[in-house]
Amino acid sequence: MSAYFATRPRTRLGLLLTPPLLWLVVAYLGSIVLLLLTAFWTVNGFTGRAEPAFQFGNLVAVVTDPLYRDVALRTLLVALSVTVIDAVVAFPMAFYMAKIASPRNRAFFLVAVTTPLWASYLAKAYAWRVLFEPNGPIDIVTGGHSPGYGLPATVVTLAYLWLPYMVIPLYAGFDRVPASLLEASADLGASTGRTVRSVVLPLVFPAIAAGSIFTFSLSFGDYIAVTIVGGKTQLLANLIYGQLVTANNQPLAAALSIVPLLAVILYLLAMRRTGALENV
Amino acid sequence: MEFSPAFRIGLRICMWIGLALLYIPLILIVVNSFNASKTFAFPPTGFTLEWWIAASRSTGAVNALGTSIVAGVGATVIALLLGTMAAFAVQRYRFFGRNTISFLVALPITLPGIVTGLALFSTFSAVLGPVGVGLGIGTVIVGHATFCIVIVFNNVQARLRRLGTSLEEASADLGGTGWQTFRYVTFPSIRGALVAGALLAFALSFDEIVVTTFTAGAEVQTLPIWIFGNLFRPNQAPVVNVVAAVLTIVAIVPVWLSQRLAGDSVTSRV
Numbered sequence: 001m002s003a004y005f006a007t008r009p010r011t012r013l014g015l016l017l018t019p020p021l022l023w024l025v026v027a028y029l030g031s032i033v034l035l036l037l038t039a040f041w042t043v044n045g046f047t048g049r050a051e052p053a054f055q056f057g058n059l060v061a062v063v064t065d066p067l068y069r070d071v072a073l074r075t076l077l078v079a080l081s082v083t084v085i086d087a088v089v090a091f092p093m094a095f096y097m098a099k100i101a102s103p104r105n106r107a108f109f110l111v112a113v114t115t116p117l118w119a120s121y122l123a124k125a126y127a128w129r130v131l132f133e134p135n136g137p138i139d140i141v142t143g144g145h146s147p148g149y150g151l152p153a154t155v156v157t158l159a160y161l162w163l164p165y166m167v168i169p170l171y172a173g174f175d176r177v178p179a180s181l182l183e184a185s186a187d188l189g190a191s192t193g194r195t196v197r198s199v200v201l202p203l204v205f206p207a208i209a210a211g212s213i214f215t216f217s218l219s220f221g222d223y224i225a226v227t228i229v230g231g232k233t234q235l236l237a238n239l240i241y242g243q244l245v246t247a248n249n250q251p252l253a254a255a256l257s258i259v260p261l262l263a264v265i266l267y268l269l270a271m272r273r274t275g276a277l278e279n280v
Numbered sequence: 281m282e283f284s285p286a287f288r289i290g291l292r293i294c295m296w297i298g299l300a301l302l303y304i305p306l307i308l309i310v311v312n313s314f315n316a317s318k319t320f321a322f323p324p325t326g327f328t329l330e331w332w333i334a335a336s337r338s339t340g341a342v343n344a345l346g347t348s349i350v351a352g353v354g355a356t357v358i359a360l361l362l363g364t365m366a367a368f369a370v371q372r373y374r375f376f377g378r379n380t381i382s383f384l385v386a387l388p389i390t391l392p393g394i395v396t397g398l399a400l401f402s403t404f405s406a407v408l409g410p411v412g413v414g415l416g417i418g419t420v421i422v423g424h425a426t427f428c429i430v431i432v433f434n435n436v437q438a439r440l441r442r443l444g445t446s447l448e449e450a451s452a453d454l455g456g457t458g459w460q461t462f463r464y465v466t467f468p469s470i471r472g473a474l475v476a477g478a479l480l481a482f483a484l485s486f487d488e489i490v491v492t493t494f495t496a497g498a499e500v501q502t503l504p505i506w507i508f509g510n511l512f513r514p515n516q517a518p519v520v521n522v523v524a525a526v527l528t529i530v531a532i533v534p535v536w537l538s539q540r541l542a543g544d545s546v547t548s549r550v
Contacts, residue, residue, distance in 0.1 A: 016373075017366070020365050020429065023362055028388060028426055029384075031400050031402060034406060038402050093298040093299075095291055100292065109299075116303065117535075121504070122507045122524065123507075124306070127306065130312060163298075163301075182283075221392020221490065240394055241394070244401070250405075253398060254402065257399075260394060261391065261392070264391055
């Protein structure tokens, strides 16, 4: 039998590729297509079930309803703030790990930065709920000036949750910056600031873009963290969940979910222009 | 010296502040699970094991743990098979659309969880509903497997790339059949990557909540779903604290193990 396959590499390739492709293309991409289709469906008033009765009402509601527009803008703002905060915090950390720390310390720092990624998401969000509590640790440390549950707490919690997703690609980006270029820059008389600005930053920018894909996309689809620390704040994913579960309106939920889908696809396309997708 | 001493010290301080920020919430969770104060007043008033004993008797949490393990094992097995097959196809063959495969495999974790969750929910209710199959542990496993494939794929692909084909060619030149080459040459070389990929896929499944919410239905509760359901109940707070502490401590073990088995695998989630 192996002789049969040995002479037919195309058959072997076909056997290797068919199961994963069936799963990802038929089941997964098929589901995404169905999701897009259900956005045009109608809820049957009698049965409460979504039925394929074609209409544009759901999409029109998503585009025109000021509530949806406000929430979509708020979600975009949260995703962008989280991305900027993570980039600013991760930059010196990744810089230090890749270019300043000794190789032995580097391995230690890498494990130290990546390990929290695997601690339970809910445990971490819950920790921030405890931190932001009235009379909680942040309240005590700031002398009663904790922002409490709300939008700032949501941004901080999300930035915390996704920070390792920014540090790791950024570290890889710094690691690829040749030491010779830094030496050349210094030999030619550049100050530290000039070397960072004109040599390091342009070289690691695709890595920042790569990390930002995770921080942006993960923030855009999150409704758990905002429920835990956001008080009454609502993000897009809360609305989608509410339409599906509370209002039992699957078509409107599907229409709303096109917004994060489009946002992430547009973001991916924008980041691809920076070369972020090639060297990750 | 490319960078000034002040700059190096500045970076070093940022590094340690960053690490402190990453670990303070984790430490807080573990400390709070031993906090004697019923309201978890801060700073802790004393040390107690009461909550740990209460948590071990919480049938809801223990049952949910069992469900999570079943879901994680099921999803990991599927991800191992499909991820390894895709990795071999991409690393050992040249074909049209080869670059698309990596993109396709990563798509389920690149798109927001709410999109993946709702899309799978639509398919399950449209395809399985009419034939009388409801949401349950089976649909959870399918959902988790979908986004776990990429973890195994990345691990195995990276290992195959570093491995090259020379050993496999040598085996074939020495008369090894395709099966023998796989059994005695290829498989032992990728075993570490498979174990690491499996551990990380299991960890990802074990922690997932968004896709699970949409695919589990009303009956099935994984541990994250259980925690989320009890998070806002003040009388359950002590048990939630302990479960969160357990998850924090336990998560470090598979990461440490996979780090030992395949040097670069901790980064494969990214």
